Amino acid sequence: MQQWDVIVVGAGAAGLMCAIEAGNRGRKVLLLDNGKRPGRKILMSGGGRCNFTNIYSSPENFLSQNKHFCKSALSRYTQWDFIALVQKHAIPFHEKTLGQLFCGDSAKDIVEMLLTEAKAANVQIAMQQQITTVSFADGVYTVTTPELSRQCQSLVIASGGLSLPNLGATAFGFQLAEQFGLKVLPLRAALVPLTWQPSDKAVFEEISGVSLPVTAEANGTLFPEDMLFTHRGLSGPAILQISSYWQPGDNVIVNMSPDTNVAEFLASQQQAHPEQEVKTALAKLLPKRLVEKLLELKVFTNQPLKALNPKSIKQLADSLHGYIFKPNGTEGYRTAEVTIGGVDTDGLSSKTMEAKQQPGLYFIGEVVDVTGWLGGYNFQWAWASGWVAGQYC
Ligand SMILES: Cc1cc2nc3c(=O)[nH]c(=O)nc-3n(C[C@H](O)[C@H](O)[C@H](O)COP(=O)(O)OP(=O)(O)OC[C@H]3O[C@@H](n4cnc5c(N)ncnc54)[C@H](O)[C@@H]3O)c2cc1C
Numbered sequence: 001m002q003q004w005d006v007i008v009v010g011a012g013a014a015g016l017m018c019a020i021e022a023g024n025r026g027r028k029v030l031l032l033d034n035g036k037r038p039g040r041k042i043l044m045s046g047g048g049r050c051n052f053t054n055i056y057s058s059p060e061n062f063l064s065q066n067k068h069f070c071k072s073a074l075s076r077y078t079q080w081d082f083i084a085l086v087q088k089h090a091i092p093f094h095e096k097t098l099g100q101l102f103c104g105d106s107a108k109d110i111v112e113m114l115l116t117e118a119k120a121a122n123v124q125i126a127m128q129q130q131i132t133t134v135s136f137a138d139g140v141y142t143v144t145t146p147e148l149s150r151q152c153q154s155l156v157i158a159s160g161g162l163s164l165p166n167l168g169a170t171a172f173g174f175q176l177a178e179q180f181g182l183k184v185l186p187l188r189a190a191l192v193p194l195t196w197q198p199s200d201k202a203v204f205e206e207i208s209g210v211s212l213p214v215t216a217e218a219n220g221t222l223f224p225e226d227m228l229f230t231h232r233g234l235s236g237p238a239i240l241q242i243s244s245y246w247q248p249g250d251n252v253i254v255n256m257s258p259d260t261n262v263a264e265f266l267a268s269q270q271q272a273h274p275e276q277e278v279k280t281a282l283a284k285l286l287p288k289r290l291v292e293k294l295l296e297l298k299v300f301t302n303q304p305l306k307a308l309n310p311k312s313i314k315q316l317a318d319s320l321h322g323y324i325f326k327p328n329g330t331e332g333y334r335t336a337e338v339t340i341g342g343v344d345t346d347g348l349s350s351k352t353m354e355a356k357q358q359p360g361l362y363f364i365g366e367v368v369d370v371t372g373w374l375g376g377y378n379f380q381w382a383w384a385s386g387w388v389a390g391q392y393c
Contacts, residue, residue, distance in 0.1 A: 004030045006393050007143055007152040009172070011038035011125060013382035014365025015158030016114040021390020022154075023121025030150065031118070032129045032143070035168040039111035041160070044167070045379070050107035052086065053079040053383070054376035056099040061377045063244055064370045065185055069345035070381065073353070077387035079380055089113040100375045134176060141360065154360045154393035158386065161339025161366040162187060169333070173367035174342065180358045183344035185369045189336035190244040191378075193235035194252065194327035203297060205231050207289045215255040216242040224258055229290075233327060240374050243330055244340060254323045257285050262317035266308065274306035278316075281305060286320075299323075338378055342369040353389040362389045 006022045008015045011033035019031045031038070042050055054061070057079045059071045083101070086093060091113060092104030103109050118125065133144045134155070141155040159173040174184045196204065211228040216238040228236030234252070242252055257265075262285065269281040279302050282291045295302055300316050308316075330336070343363045347356055353368075355361040364385040372378040 002030075002148065002150040004028050004150060004152040006030070006154045006156060007032060007141070007150060008156040008158055008393075009033075009131065009143075010158035010160055010365070010367075011035070011127070012041055012158060012160050012365065013039070013379050014160075014386035015156070016118060017383050017386030018156050018158060018362075018364055018390040018393065019123040020114065020117045020121045021387055022156075022393050023118065023123040025391070027154075027393070029121070029123045030152070031123055031125045032131065032145075033125070033127050033168075034130060034170065036127055038125060038127065039114060040167050041164070042111050042114075042379075043107050045107055046102050048107055049102045049105075050110050051096070051100045051102050051376040051379070052093070052110055053082050053101050053380045054099045055079055055083075055095065055101065057372075057377055057380045061373045061375075062370055062381065063190075063340060063372075064345060066345045066369075069348075069350045070370045070384075072350040073384040073388045074380070077384040079376075081387075082380065082383050085117075086110070086113065089116070098375055131172065134179070136180070136358070136361075139360065154362065156362040156364060156389055156393050157367055158363075158365045159367055161342065162333045163189060163336040163339055165333060173363065177343045177347075177363065177367075180355065180361055182347040182355055182358070182363075185341040185344050187339050187341040189330050189333045189338075190340040190371055191240045191337035191374050192243045192330045192332065192335055193230065193233055194239055194243055194246065194325075195233035195329050195331060197326060197328045200325065201233075203293055204229055207287075207293055210287045210289050211236055212256065212287055212290065213258060214238050215258045217253040217255075218242045218246040218250050221245040227254065232331065234325060237374055240337070244338075244371060244373070246327070246330075248329060252325045252327060254325060256290075256320045256323055260285055262320050263313050266305065266313045266317065267310075270305040270308060270313075275304050277302050278305060278308070294320075337374070338366060338371050340369075340371045342367050345369050351388065352392040353385055354392065360393075362393050364389045 005027040006029045008019045023029045091109040157173045208231045214227040215224045223241040225238035226236045227238045365382040
């Protein structure tokens with residue numbers, strides 16, 4: 001029987017950060033993972049360059065049943081703290097857009113940085129571990145794999161969400177939470193492309209690859225970013241963002257011309273070029289292949305601009321500023337970046353991430369019901385929640 005002060009399950013972003021902090025406090029720490037190598041999601045994130053944080057990160061960028069829960073951790077370990085760590089390791093990085101910070105070379109730099117820090121903190125890492133049971137008696141946790149049993153005072157669950165099952169994602173953390181009497185809020189895939197209804201697929205799959213700046217809105221939340229038509233449905237950052245707010249059966253309202261008032265534009269084109277066709281004028285605002293599809297769908301009639309009256313201009317403008325898509329569903333965990341829902345924060349201390357009713361048991365990272373927007377926010381939550389747990393476990 002091995003004895004440890006702390007066992008952290010999950011060598012991803014949150015688990016590595018927590019293990020480093022606990023190790024730096026002199027705790028004897030073991031990091032266990034079911035995969036072959038640590039930090040696999042970090043390695044493939046941000047197209048291999050890891051969007052490791054966002055300079056504008058604040059609690060407003062996170063979804064949770066309790067919006068206040070994330071505030072404590074995010075304020076005690078901020079994006080600036082993580083940036084300072086990246087700078088300490090002389091890792092090149094840059095802002096891509098909207099405050100999103102990416103590695104200049106490779107996401108490998110972030111994993112190597114964390115492994116260097118873990119080594120310096122004397123953290124032991126055991127990979128390819130299949131945990132069969134976890135039990136608790138007399139203030140001690142026993143974690144059993146087919147090979148051996150290990151005991152610890154503090155058990156930290158950092159096993160992540162359900163997205164990308166082929167990368168080792170399991171429901172372990174959610175099941176363990178339930179085993180110890182914590183509530184798990186309903187789970188669903190988020191930051192995920194939305195799929196077509198069959199009727200929309202027949203029309204729009206021909207323009208897959210077309211992208212345009214839009215605002216996408218669902219349930220009163222709106223994101224201004226690019227939208228991409230694909231063979232399967234809608235994607236691009238605006239759609240990934242709105243997927244976190246979309247529920248089956250909801251519409252997604254897309255403003256296809258967020259920066260130009262279509263009615264004013266058409267009225268001015270009508271004055272300047274009365275003989276010009278409506279589709280030619282619209283192609284100055286929107287991708288030509290999309291305009292052709294809108295014509296096919298009878299969103300407008302192609303005629304000289306001079307034939308439009310103020311009412312028909314308004315109708316056309318209204319449809320482009322509020323085009324309604326009714327997605328069939330999402331692409332699911334196969335392509336989702338994150339899982340919404342998870343361990344109910346009501347059962348956790350926001351200061352330490354420890355279970356209120358189960359001393360010594362901690363939950364951090366994506367397994368908790370805190371989900372960030374696209375843009376480096378999910379890693380910031382992993383770093384911050386891992387860091388705070390690391391101060392107490
Ligand atoms: C393709 C992709 C790209 C992404 N890009 C970004 C990005 O650029 N920026 C950003 O902020 N976020 C990004 N994300 C989201 C981000 O990766 C996650 O939110 C973050 O990794 C969560 O950290 P975590 O430590 O909680 O979980 P994870 O990083 O998922 O780590 C969990 C670890 O636990 C292990 N594990 C699971 N079950 C068990 C078990 N039963 N026993 C032992 N170990 C187990 C897993 O193998 C894994 O190593 C991306 C996600 C995906 C899928």
